Amino acid sequence: MKVAVIGSGIMGNGIAQVMAMSGYETVLVDVQQEALDRAKTTMEKNIGRVVDKQGLETTVEEVMQRVQLTTDIQHVSNAEVVVEAIVEKMEAKKALLQQLDEVCEPKTIFASNTSSLSVTEMGAATKRPDKVAGMHFFNPVPVMELVELVKGADTSDETMAVLQRLTEAMNKQSILVNDAPLFVVNRILIPMLSEAMFVYEEGIASAEDIDQGMKLGTNQPIGPLRLADMIGLDTLLAVQQSLLDETGDSKYRIPFILKKLVRAGHYGRKTGRGFYQY
Numbered sequence: 371m372k373v374a375v376i377g378s379g380i381m382g383n384g385i386a387q388v389m390a391m392s393g394y395e396t397v398l399v400d401v402q403q404e405a406l407d408r409a410k411t412t413m414e415k416n417i418g419r420v421v422d423k424q425g426l427e428t429t430v431e432e433v434m435q436r437v438q439l440t441t442d443i444q445h446v447s448n449a450e451v452v453v454e455a456i457v458e459k460m461e462a463k464k465a466l467l468q469q470l471d472e473v474c475e476p477k478t479i480f481a482s483n484t485s486s487l488s489v490t491e492m493g494a495a496t497k498r499p500d501k502v503a504g505m506h507f508f509n510p511v512p513v514m515e516l517v518e519l520v521k522g523a524d525t526s527d528e529t530m531a532v533l534q535r536l537t538e539a540m541n542k543q544s545i546l547v548n549d550a551p552l553f554v555v556n557r558i559l560i561p562m563l564s565e566a567m568f569v570y571e572e573g574i575a576s577a578e579d580i581d582q583g584m585k586l587g588t589n590q591p592i593g594p595l596r597l598a599d600m601i602g603l604d605t606l607l608a609v610q611q612s613l614l615d616e617t618g619d620s621k622y623r624i625p626f627i628l629k630k631l632v633r634a635g636h637y638g639r640k641t642g643r644g645f646y647q648y
């Protein structure tokens with residue numbers, strides 16, 4: 371079976387890696403040749419690591435032989451499933467899906483890796499809304515076991531079944547979700563991170579103690595404020611804003627400390643400062 375991934379950034383190269391390691395002929399497309407070059411280096415390194423660690427029979431070369439890296443979208447025409455992992459902008463995603471609609475055979479299913487945009491709206495932009503769904507992977511893709519499979523208003527059960535089988539073949543677990551803001555995991559996670567920020571800004575405890583409390587008290591590998599710094603406070607603010615806008619529900623109000631840190635340019639680990647110094 372042939373599959374394809376569009377967008378070879380952080381998520382796209384991980385998705386393509388797991389597909390290729392699961393035995394699929396995989397086409398990885400990006401508009402930038404440099405992004406493909408970077409993806410190739412990352413994939414080779416990560417595949418090598420998995421092969422060594424798990425003592426697999428295969429080699430990096432053997433896996434990479436199944437991967438075609440290209441800037442030409444025509445190569446995905448006969449794929450069974452195309453996963454898009456391009457920038458998180460609705461207009462860009464719709465334009466890509468309309469292009470894919472022309473390029474691909476009628477059988478091809480389009481799955482979006484979006485974390486916050488409406489899969490229903492994407493499907494409606496195509497001539498095959500029954501074959502458009504969400505396939506939300508988690509970062510880092512080769513490590514994280516979960517995929518949220520998101521059913522849009524017009525996605526068919528058959529499409530969901532194909533994506534469920536693909537997820538299993540990629541050695542991952544799926545949960546089924548109806549299209550809704552932030553799906554399941556982030557819908558629950560994001561308000562928890564917000565609550566940690568409220569607790570912090572109310573001076574109830576230090577950042578270290580909040581994180582230590584949640585780590586030891588709820589058995590999480592990382593505390594909420596450190597996780598927020600890792601995700602990136604700018605990204606987090608954008609996601610929170612979209613949740614608030616989409617639902618209009620004041621329970622999703624945004625902690626002032628988050629806006630303040632972002633306004634100051636302190637985005638967390640990537641800028642060296644957030645709730646912690648790095």
Ligand code: NAI
Pocket residue numbers: 376377378379380381382399400401402405454455456457458459462466483484485486506507508509
């Ligand atoms: P990224 O910025 O690392 O990669 C995006 C890639 O898409 C870039 O290489 C860019 O050149 C390419 N691209 C842009 N427009 C294109 C087009 N029309 N055709 C082909 N390639 C195009 O982004 P990242 O972080 O990998 O995110 C991709 C998607 O995955 C987004 O929808 C994001 O919301 C979602 N996502 C991201 C997670 C994360 O932790 N970064 C987690 C789960 C989902």
